[in-house]
Amino acid sequence: MQFEHTTRPPAVAPRALTLAVASAMLALALAGCAVGPDYTRPAVQVPASYKEAAEGWKVAQPSDQGDRGAWWTIYNDPQLNALEDKLNQSNQTIAQFAAAYRQARALVGEARAAYFPVISASAGGTRQRTPSRSSTSSITGSNGTSIGISSSGSITNSYNIGLDASWEPDLWGQVSRTVHSQEAGQQGAAADLANARLSAQATLAQTYFSLRSLDATQKLLDDTVAAYGRSLQLTQNQYRQGIIARSDVIQAQTQLQSAQAAAIDNGVARAQDEHAIAVLVGEPASTFSIPSSPLDATPPAVPAQMPSALLERRPDIASAERKAAAANEQIGVAIAAFFPTLTLTASGGFESSVFSQLLTAPSRFWTLGPQLAATIFDAGLRSAQTEAARATYDQNVATYRQTVLAAFQDVEDNLASLRILEREIVVQQQAVDSARQARDIVENEYKAGTVGYVNVLTAQTTAFTAEQKLATIAGQRMVSSVGLVKALGGGWDVAQMDHETGSVTAPAAAPAASAPVAATAPAPVQGAAKQPVVAQK
Template sequence: MSILHPPNRMPPAQITTFKSGLIGLLILLTGCSLLQPHHSETALPDNPEKWDARAEINQPVSTGWLDNFSDKNLTNLIKEAIGNNFDLKLAAARVEAAQANAKISGADRWPQISASLNAGRAKRNTVVGGNIISGISNNFQTGIEVSWEVDIWGKLSHQARAAVLELAASESDFQAAKLSLAANIARQWFNSVEARQQVRLATETVDNYQSSLTIIRENYRAGLNSALDVRLAKTNLATAQSQLAARQTQLDAQLRALQILLGSYPSAMIETAQQLPSLDNRIPAGLPSELLQRRPDLIAAEQRLLASDERVSQAKKNRLPQIRLTTSGGSSTDEFKKLLDSDTLIWSIAGGLTAPLFQGGRLKANQELAMANANQALYQYAQTVLNAFREVETALAATPLLDKQQQALKTAVNEAQESERLAAEQYRAGLVDIVTWLEAQRQLFTARSNLLQIQNQQLQNRIDLHLALGGDFIQEDSDKNK
């Protein structure tokens, strides 16, 4: 099944019935062009039979994508943020506006009914035989007026369907905002956890450099080291202290950014996990491309494409004659008590046909505008599809490469730890100079810091993959029923 073919079009039988009775008259009035759909078969990207990029892993996965990170605090935090995030509230308000607009657009298909009640009192003078005779009269009126535009061409139906499709697009935008919010919170959460671990590592490094400086100073006093060794050790310590301050600044910024996503004041006073989780649940082989059908942004783009076609049809039929029926009924009397008397009833029925002849090209320009907007929606949909494919392929391709980086960095950390231990022993034994020991310490710090970064990148890449797929690696029952 291709995600590029909309699933919710009007049933073919209904379309045929609608068109059959009007096609002859439409040809006489405006020609066949008004009946042609705006979008015929268009060259859009097809679904791949399989993803080109492969994850070299095939193990069972859990059913909830947040569960893959094994962090209940993160899951609970996202649930709380759903009700507090202001961007999400803004998306919800847009849905409410679209709901109201759909009601407004659909109301034009129904008769418009209004009621009235009027009362009046007047004095009139009449000249009779040279004499002025005055008279005072009362008038009471009540009535109901019904006005209805007969939707013979279906333009009001197109207008109503377009509004409903735009409502569906807004609802999908809201779902996309929820998914994006969850992903952004997860990203920021792990960025904060990494920043916290980087602070601890930098603190540990400062402590180690301080201990090294103490040893070197004692050896200097004993005449075993030169002043250069002390200077180099102080340089390393000062550099480490600077890096610690930089890491603390990064942690502070990450925590405040996380709180903004949660809809709370950015005080930087929030607890996070102490270390990054490991990804025990791996990516299954053979992910179906149909998973992308549930992506809210694709659904929204598709609904807007369908809505734009409805707007084109509406704009075309705005150039056709308009038929309006008007009826009114009520009563008119000079005595209020006879207002509802059957003898005072009055009524009228009228019908009118209005055909646009000349409006300075406005109707044609409106049709051209609708067609241009429809083309934009088509190209936007196609681009959204391509971007979705790119995001999935990129995340899948990055997974094995990040795994290789992690394994290489684990090896580098182990080797750096052993190198630092040997360099410290040989320096104390006078077999190597201070530069060798300080360089071994620096390499160990760099390797451990890089390992933390790559662990976070693996988590970020997994989040990107879930966001690209629109959820978990398997299609849940709620998705299948959509």
């Protein structure tokens, strides 16, 4: 009689599969349970208006505000526009921050990868010899002697193909907090890039106008040297005729030589400004030059946002705020370490000692199951890490608030500078006119022989000093004008943090509702700005 035996498949697989499915469902149910504090922007004290804008400024209409991404074009200087374009393409400081932004963007992708399982594949083959057990057999020879023979070991082959997968569900929000932290870091890096670009652009414009002011001073010095040369010639002629003493000639000669030395010295400052511009535009100073052209520009009217809008316009403020947001998320990451972690793992494949039978059903294998792990004792490590994360957040909040205060100071400083210099240049122009008139009168009196040459020296020196001061004030006004544009954030807006490309070139112009400067005022510029601005009368 024959009996037939049927083997039933083991029940382990369905149970393991059920356990894995239940663990996954539990993980998904708990995935939204993120621990740690939710971020809110730190409160800062924002003034209702600018103090230095109280006199001579008024609230402008929203239409006064326009698209001014390339804010330097308000100065209508083709040479400056060309230099700014070179800077946006070749400035190495901007290139450094652009690379830092790309790194921050990559870190976001790295953090997001933790949301998904890790799957790996493997394949291998081995050939192995194992020793036999310690046993010998003897054979008796024809001469009666015994010969011991040991059995040889076995040789086996092993081939395998496997697939492994593991996934750690984000039960307590550790991964999401990390992703949010890196995203805030990416936005902060975009703001840092924008701030580096704006700083370089403003530095270039200020240095450029400083150079043009030195060109105006150089022209004044050259004219003064020529005038003093004529005075020296006049005194020499009068001395030959016996009209004046030798001392007058010496004084005229000394005055001329002093003016010549000042003209030469002015070239040092101009050369340094020119070299600084070369570095900003990414060119060697040895091969870079800017033709001389005296400054003849006046500051354009620059509308300014209300103080509350400054928080959205300044990239350095946005960067500091994003760093605080990133630090807040790190608190949640530190708190999540107090809770257990669940890891779901699965592996399967084929393994056989015969290669031809590797991909057959009897050669398959698999494992599946969850693993729960928790730290019981760490001597206060996690508590210390949490406290450190909270302290880092507090530090970043303080930095953010300090940055806001410094921003308001920056705006107030430049508003005050423009307002005061505007009044000063009017008075200084009057002083120049008076000094020139007095010089002409004294020179005519000297030619008539009614006054001594000391009076001429005094009048000429007074006129030259007044004219030099006027040229200096004109340059300072332009520098302060650029400083105000920079203090107001240039053409940047906080919305650009999510659209920054990370390239060295300047970003696209900001929308009309977010640009802080206008080419002219009060002439309206088409735009849909809703934020009131302050414009100079």
